[in-house]
Amino acid sequence: MLNNTSFQVRAAEERDADNLAALSIQVWLHTYAWHGIDSKISRYVLAEYTSENMARKIANPNGQILLVEKGDHLLGYAALLLDSPCPTMPDLNNELASLYIQTRFAGQGLGGQLLAASAAVFLQRSGNSKYWLTVNEKNQRARDFYQKHGFCEIGDDWFEMEGERFLNKILLA
Numbered sequence: 092m093l094n095n096t097s098f099q100v101r102a103a104e105e106r107d108a109d110n111l112a113a114l115s116i117q118v119w120l121h122t123y124a125w126h127g128i129d130s131k132i133s134r135y136v137l138a139e140y141t142s143e144n145m146a147r148k149i150a151n152p153n154g155q156i157l158l159v160e161k162g163d164h165l166l167g168y169a170a171l172l173l174d175s176p177c178p179t180m181p182d183l184n185n186e187l188a189s190l191y192i193q194t195r196f197a198g199q200g201l202g203g204q205l206l207a208a209s210a211a212v213f214l215q216r217s218g219n220s221k222y223w224l225t226v227n228e229k230n231q232r233a234r235d236f237y238q239k240h241g242f243c244e245i246g247d248d249w250f251e252m253e254g255e256r257f258l259n260k261i262l263l264a
């Protein structure tokens with residue numbers, strides 16, 4: 092879909108499920124395991140980021156996974172949902188559910204490329220390029236990134252993991 096000399100953005104296919112699962116675990120742990128790894132965290136990532144779950148997301152007719160790669164190496168992905176009402180704007184059903192760039196490739200513009208490609212897919216599939224997402228309040232790097240791209244805050248949401256709650260900010264593109 093998009094070409095930036097050596098990086099390419101394309102829709103994920105069934106064969107990408109293993110790589111998407113492995114990348115998700117790496118990025119999730121790097122981003123959120125602030126105090127190291129404990130059993131709750133391990134249970135969460137190993138249950139959530141399986142090849143089977145990624146294959147289900149790739150096959151979801153109300154979703155789309157866009158990935159960015161270099162040659163045949165996965166560098167990051169965006170997971171889009173077209174049927175996910177925003178908690179504070181229920182008429183808005185376009186959600187960017189995940190945006191993960193492999194840690195050693197962060198800061199090279201790949202996240203920005205995936206945002207642009209996601210807006211194009213939302214527009215094409217729903218007639219509306221607007222979408223919402225959530226970001227952990229402590230994830231300052233991502234919050235800076237979204238601010239740079241013009242997102243605005245439209246409320247709070249909670250991420251729950253085995254009874255523990257973490258505050259997320261809801262952002263609108």
Ligand SMILES: CC(C)(COP(=O)(O)OP(=O)(O)OC[C@H]1O[C@@H](n2cnc3c(N)ncnc32)[C@H](O)[C@@H]1OP(=O)(O)O)[C@@H](O)C(=O)NCCC(=O)NCCS
Pocket residue numbers: 118122190191192193196197198199200201202203204224225226227230232233235236239
């Ligand atoms: C947040 C994230 C998606 C941004 O994608 P990216 O490809 O790294 O970002 P880009 O290169 O397009 O944009 C760079 C901006 O992002 C921020 N940033 C991203 N990576 C950074 C890094 N390694 N060091 C410093 N700033 C970084 C800065 O605000 C930077 O702005 P600048 O270029 O003016 O300095 C990516 O770093 C990521 O996957 N992080 C971990 C997972 C995550 O937090 N996802 C979002 C959850 S909602």
